[in-house]
Amino acid sequence: MNYTYLDSLATYGVGGAHPGGLQLTKQLLAREKVNRKSAILDVGCGTGQTAAYIFRQYQCYVTALDNNQVMVDKAIQRFRSLHLPIKVVKGQTEHLPFKNETFDFILSESVTAFTNIPVSLSEYKRVLKPNGVLLAIEMTAEPLPFTKKEKQFICGFYGVSDVLTETEWRYHFLKSGFRQVKIKKHKHHFVPQDVMYANDFMLSNQIHEKHYEILEQHQQIVSKYKDKLNYRVYRCTV
């Protein structure tokens, strides 16, 4: 069985599996005008840590979507045990099962980089209301270029077709119809709040040893390429 990095995150049920963790999520949302009437979509919600936080903090309409059944099941388990009325949808970011102009905010926390980027971004744009906001925390290549071999290795490990630079991300956001793109580089690097340091795990009953190796390898990649592989926060408005 060939497990992927995302399979390993799902098996360990890592909550807050994005750079900056829940702390960064809280900071980003605190700057937005979220209220009880807001409709928020957390794409690639994983085990639902962020969605649960949003509902508890804002009591608004929260939808959590993921395409991985293990993640979906763990998100449902989390919301049930906390009695949170969050809608959970199994679906693809590339084909969002929602009507046009449904959401005020979309959060993509280390998700879109793993998908067909232009297709997902057009979908986000379609389902956001006029003046809606996309907040995306995404893996980003620093200007220091990867060698071809390094890029191939990183893409193979994460199962992504490319690692975009800030300029390339901006290009895709604008091409998908977002009007304004604000980009922020945060001082925290990938490492301190990364998956091995997370304090929110929902373990599957059986965990193949390969999953631990994969998460460890992720950690090694992050430190080895710390000058080349980083992340940015992208705030895009419709």
Ligand SMILES: C[S@@+](CC[C@H](N)C(=O)[O-])C[C@H]1O[C@@H](n2cnc3c(N)ncnc32)[C@H](O)[C@@H]1O
């Ligand atoms: C790195 S994890 C981040 C999970 C969560 N956002 C968090 O911060 O904990 C990426 C998530 O995106 C989901 N995902 C990847 N590709 C997807 C797609 N095309 N459609 C929906 N979800 C996807 C994965 O299943 C996984 O749960």
